[in-house]
Amino acid sequence: MPDAIFAHPRLAAVYDAFDGDRDDLDAYLGIAGELSAGRVLDVGCGTGSLAILLADSGRTVMGVDPAEASLRIARSKDRTGRITWVHGDATGIPAFGADLAVMTGNVAQVFLTDDDWTRTLRGIHGALRSRGHLVFETRRPERRAWEEWASHSGPLVLDLPEAGSVERRLEVTDVSLPLVSFRYTYTFLADGAVVTSDSTLRFRDRDEVEASLAANGYRVLDVRDAPDRPGREFVFVAQRTT
Template sequence: MPDAIFADPRLAPIYDAFDGDRDDLTAYLDLADELGADRVLDIGCGTGCLAVLLADSGRTVTGVDPAEASLDVARSKDPTGRITWVHGDATTVPARGADLAVMTGNVAQVFLTDADWTRTLQGVHAALRPGGHLVFETRRPEYRAWEEWATDSAPVTVDVPGLGPVEQRFEVTEVSLPLVSFRYTYTFLANGTVVTSDSTLRFRHRDEVETSLGANGYRVLDVREAPDRPGREFVFIAERTA
């Protein structure tokens, strides 16, 4: 079940307003160029920011997400229907012979159990052509991002078109490594409505991720920094083996 921040029809439409400028996505466009990818699968596409950029670059794009409310927002950005939107996850995507599959943001960390992570890697494997690539990012556990999050808890208010001012509050609710849980609380100031969303992420070490990729039909080609977050993220580039 996707978190309320993505699945609640009251929260999905305000996600982009709080997410801000997605300058982190430029690196994925550059990687698609580097890898010569024409057919791209965006796993956990959310509100479709990257999928739209990829389609704008002339690529054939499939966006997949388990949160229908987020997909509704994504579809609104694609009025001509250039992108194939799939309600589901990596395990439900039909084999499409994709050149590249991507997981941006926190997507690779929402799979909390080894079994769920394995099923995801296998689902992506089936959707890629032989020699296709999987690229995703995951936070480095040694950076201990949750400690920074805990000190940055001041409320943020954004004036959302059509809804008025909305206040966002954030708190870390539990640290039980490798799992970290947190809560967003949104107050719609125009009418006082309060909606909360609870999330948990799993922080995997680099060797753990590399082992899981090797066990599920991938060859790790490179592990890079996220250009906009040096020292904080691993960016894995893996090739689907036969």
């Protein structure tokens, strides 16, 4: 089940506003150009911000996400129906022959068990063409991002056109490495409704990620810094080996 922050209709509707300016997506658009990727698969596409950018650049795009509420937002942005939207996870991706598959944000870290991560990598492998590429980011465990989250737990209030004033609070609820759990609490001040969303991420180190890729039919071509968050994340550029 996807987290409420993506699956609850009221939270999906305000997700983009709280997510802020997605400067990180420009790097993925650049990588798509670098790899001459005409067909791109966006795994965990959420509300479709990257998928729309990719389609605007003339590419054929498929967005896959298990949260129907987020997909409804994504579809509403795709007014001309250019993008194929799939409700589901990476294990059930239809044949697509992608030149490139991407996982942005925290998507690669939501797979908590080795089995879930393996099934995801294999599902993406099947959706790529021969020698197609997989690019994704993960937070560096040694940077201990959860400590920064805990120190910035004060409320953020946004005044939104359709929802009115909405307050968001973040609380780190458990650190049992490699797993870190946290809770978002949203208060819709117009009617007093309170909606919470609990999430857990797995922090894998570089060697673990590289070993998992090699074991599931990929060759790591490069491990880069995230340009918008230098020193905080790894960006893996891998290629299907067959």
